[in-house]
Amino acid sequence: MAKEITPRSQDYSQWYLDIVKKAGLADNSAVRGCMVIKPHGFAIWEKMVAILDQKFKDSGHVNAYFPLFIPKSFLSREAQHVDGFAKECAVVTHHRLKADPNGNGLIVDPDAKLEEELIVRPTSETIIWSTYKDWIQSYRDLPLLINQWANVVRWEMRTRPFLRTTEFLWQEGHTAHATRDEAIAESLMIHDIYADFAESYMAMPVVKGVKTVNERFAGAIDTYTIEALMQDGRSLQAGTSHFLGQNFAKAFDVTFLNENNQKEFVWATSWGVSTRLIGGLIMTHSDDEGLVLPPKLAPLQVVIIPVPKPDPLINEVAEKLVKELKAKGISVKYDTDEKSRPGFKYAEYEMKGVPVRVAIGQRDLEKNQAEVARRDTREKEFIPLDGLGTYVENLLQHIQENLLLRSLRFRQENTFEADDFATFADILDKKGGFVSAHWDGTTETELKIKELTKATIRCIPLERKMEEGKCILTGNKSEGRVLFAKAY
């Protein structure tokens, strides 16, 4: 199986598509740009959802569900928002099909034309703020801390499974606050949750920063982002949290009476992460043998394989181990299928990214040991049966830590400073990676750099040190470095 994967060195894009397909994560569908998320891919998403959902609830949020459709006119209410989304909308214009009178199957029934077209939500600010108008009257109704798990549609021209699809799954938080400071604090708090999730669960280090005006969410005052560096030296925007100011409150006339009985517009945030995270997970850790998953997000953490096939002695040891690992909360499977040989199974579970494989063979049992293989380094070791469960438990933790360290190291080795444009362009051209450089703060320069190098400003890192410098392109004054990269 493994041999069917295109090596990264040969064609990184094809490698990614091979992993997605052969690890059983997703499939193309009959609908342009829409993928089918297969059971193994969906199981990873379910783990992500469970963890994030708990974090949102622990920080005071509740879930709700708003309509899939947005009346066309709602989109126009916020001027920047409509500019950002109008060009990529799936538009529902009719509500009925009928038999073609000429006998050619089904046609859209012209008598069932909608008075106002409906947009399949590309994001839900407009429909949600039109609802919040009814829910918010007084400061006592605030803050309103709501999240929804939903599908959204953006009509993308070039799509790639998980990374950019016409339909994708995500969560979108939409909160309403009485003050500017509280809304900013909310958007930063969520930004922290996203960064912590990326690092502590996905083992994917991220740079936390704020977007430039040009890269902001359409309708936001500030967009906070987490940016992760993929193995091909491109950056992935992995999650964003927006401080929306009063833009949507003004667009939908959402006001409240403050404690002094004065009418004010409500302050807003919105924030989301999506199935794109699965793309990030794949590209951060996987190798030419298949998917590599951090144990905390692996649907199956340990597989036990009898060598060459099940027998009473092997079964006894395996079943004891299964029981012990399950008691520790570890997901484990004893694969007793006799239709495939061990070598085939090894390759299959490696392909699917199962973090730990325990092979139990008759000869090993005589020596009171089993062979334990870790997916991240592909190292194998013989471990005494006595204490095997504890060994596996610790190994899972080591793998989780090692994956984060490895990707941190990769990022370190691929983050550069550039102080002149030639060096800057050369790095981006030859190696890729994050390039930290001075910029004069204008959108004009930003766009010109993009045109010349295809790199964009991924963010202004929150932790950057302020230092005077000269813009890499114009030589104009800069107050600190920003992070450039080519991006997904």
Added chain:
Amino acid sequence: MAKEITPRSQDYSQWYLDIVKKAGLADNSAVRGCMVIKPHGFAIWEKMVAILDQKFKDSGHVNAYFPLFIPKSFLSREAQHVDGFAKECAVVTHHRLKADPNGNGLIVDPDAKLEEELIVRPTSETIIWSTYKDWIQSYRDLPLLINQWANVVRWEMRTRPFLRTTEFLWQEGHTAHATRDEAIAESLMIHDIYADFAESYMAMPVVKGVKTVNERFAGAIDTYTIEALMQDGRSLQAGTSHFLGQNFAKAFDVTFLNENNQKEFVWATSWGVSTRLIGGLIMTHSDDEGLVLPPKLAPLQVVIIPVPKPDPLINEVAEKLVKELKAKGISVKYDTDEKSRPGFKYAEYEMKGVPVRVAIGQRDLEKNQAEVARRDTREKEFIPLDGLGTYVENLLQHIQENLLLRSLRFRQENTFEADDFATFADILDKKGGFVSAHWDGTTETELKIKELTKATIRCIPLERKMEEGKCILTGNKSEGRVLFAKAY
């Protein structure tokens, strides 16, 4: 608050709408027929989802996700299926909006017309079976046991929150099998899971049966249904499980090589329950004071209220109780908000259906007791503080049981046999309820009875006794009674 609810005796439909609104379950939206599921309503759905999802997984199913959109031509492939759904489809015809050159906001961009229109899924058999064609080659690929949690859209003319909405949330299982028997067994097993969920968790008794040809799912060979009797004497179809035979396999050319290397069409089932269950839950248990929830599905099971307000002594007792109940896995809230008075809080939590209320007052504490009120019967009792936690735990179980018993009794009292048409029509006209009567087995008679009485055959009960009789309408031979009712 409670006074704002229209009594059931006065206007049952308005009572339902009042509960939905005032218990904070759902709101109307700006989009025709689409509701907003509010946090309290969504929390109930989350509980339902968690329980059902575990049951599906325990019985070997995995989750996946298929596209929201279905190419128009797919719908026509299965002849009955298209008849069932073509008339209520949301149709996407364009993928872009643009500014109106005449300055009137946004218009659909005529240059962005889709080559083939896309239907927003009303159900996913067609897109899923078009995918299964690629996934199934051999008997080794079977059975394929997949479920998805998703939103679907059916353009309904008359809508009512939860019971019938243009967009709703549901799960849809789609399984593929090597044999007819295995597929039938699957659809019956799911039918059992649905019935058990309704009775053991929703405390909503159901009649298990099979649909007549006329009431079958469009494209099914057999539809198994669970039917529940609502307080107004109407039946609610609460969940259906379909044996689809080889209809979709033939429509999408999905074959497999059996163990003898012969090509066969695959056998299929599909099955679903939706947010409609929340409507059933409301109408089974609630009263004129608001929502009544079975403890197993109540987002908040116990509320503790200090009377008249928090003080150190009350806090100590309350916090101890909170800790004890949480340790028992019971969800509990100590409401220390001083802005509302106890009486207001009582009404509010009654409205929201919280099963148990514990009021802790200063004078009660002197007597070492607290007042415990149960939502189902609205009875109050003073309970010694010593053992209060255990009492509450047992009370929750009693409430769960009492709700089932109460609704079973209601159904018994409202299930009738009728042996002549006059009696039959009179029962349906005056009392409603389930009417068990003989029918000659023809669609013609079924439709005629519907025309005359508005009642439909809800199901042919699986447990009916076979007895010869004469059709209530035509006098023709019947082999057993079927269950009639007016339905939602």
